Amino acid sequence: MTMVNCDIGLSLDGFVAGPHQSLEHPMGEGADTILHTWMFDQPDANAPEMAAITDAGAFIMGRNMFGPVRGPWETWDVEGKGPWRGWWGGNPPYHAPVIVLSHHARDPLVMEGGTTFSFVTDGIEAALEQARTAAGGLDVAVAGGAATVNQFLAAGLIDELRLHLAPVVLGSGERLFAGLPRLEFVQVGARATELVTHLTYRRASVIGR
Numbered sequence: 001m002t003m004v005n006c007d008i009g010l011s012l013d014g015f016v017a018g019p020h021q022s023l024e025h026p027m028g029e030g031a032d033t034i035l036h037t038w039m040f041d042q043p044d045a046n047a048p049e050m051a052a053i054t055d056a057g058a059f060i061m062g063r064n065m066f067g068p069v070r071g072p073w074e075t076w077d078v079e080g081k082g083p084w085r086g087w088w089g090g091n092p093p094y095h096a097p098v099i100v101l102s103h104h105a106r107d108p109l110v111m112e113g114g115t116t117f118s119f120v121t122d123g124i125e126a127a128l129e130q131a132r133t134a135a136g137g138l139d140v141a142v143a144g145g146a147a148t149v150n151q152f153l154a155a156g157l158i159d160e161l162r163l164h165l166a167p168v169v170l171g172s173g174e175r176l177f178a179g180l181p182r183l184e185f186v187q188v189g190a191r192a193t194e195l196v197t198h199l200t201y202r203r204a205s206v207i208g209r
Contacts, residue, residue: 002132004157006142006149007053008176009035009164009196015173016146023068026087028173035166038195045193049164057138058131059098060124062148066100066117073106085109086117094143097134099127101148124151146174154180158203161185165197 010016016035018028025032038046063069067084069076076084083106086092091112102119109117118134120127131140142152152158189200 002057002135002137003139003159004128004142004152005056005139005160005162006144006152006158007049007162007164008144008146008149009166010176011035011166011168011170011173013169013171014175014177015170016144016149016176018170018173021064021068021174026068031170031173034168038164038166038193042193042195046196046198049162049191049198052162053141054093054095055139056096056141057135058096059094059141059143060127060131060148060152061098061100061143062145063100063102064147065143065145072104085111091115097131098143099131099134101127124148124155124157128152128157146176146178149176150178150180153177153183156183156203156205160188160203161201163199163201165199166195167197 008016015031018025018031021028027033027035033040039050043050066086069084073083092098092115095114098115098117100117100119101124102121104119105121106119108119111117118130120130128140142149142158149158184204185201186204187199188202189198191198
């Protein structure tokens with residue numbers, strides 16, 4: 001059965017990004033690397049969790065995670081290189097189809113390494129349907145950011161939630177779980193390293209509870 005998973009890093013007070021995200025501060029002011037220090041400083045200690053983040057047949061992300069662009073795509077031209085192509089350069093880490101939620105249509109963007117960004121303008125259900133088809137029976141991952149994950153959680157569309165909890169309090173920013181109804185999960189995994197605690201939850205209805 002195709003599972004819908006979500007891996008997301010967050011602070012002790014529930015923020016997945018700091019305030020005022022921009023081209024200069026992709027993760028928000030004061031949070032550019034601190035939530036993901038465990039990836040860069042201790043990759044060996046956290047290798048299983050890092051591998052799982054990009055282990056999916058297709059991915060879904062919000063427009064804010066794809067880039068700081070607002071308005072029509074063609075209005076955002078960085079250094080004369082044309083419309084925005086994502087944060088990751090020519091070879092993104094998502095070596096599978098990526099569905100980007102947007103209010104503005106755009107032709108698919110084909111990158112190196114098997115990554116194609118497709119842009120969906122008619123909501124999360126349409127994005128998930130397209131991602132399931134693209135995944136070819138493999139799992140689908142909701143990659144972020146907070147607003148997108150919250151939409152999928154509110155709709156009951158995330159089967160497994162994998163939180164990577166950094167030992168820092170940000171105080172403000174983009175908060176996970178903001179405005180959600182009551183949701184029930186069962187904890188199925190927990191592992192701590194020096195810089196992060198990895199917590200895995202499954203939606204109660206998925207495992208029959």
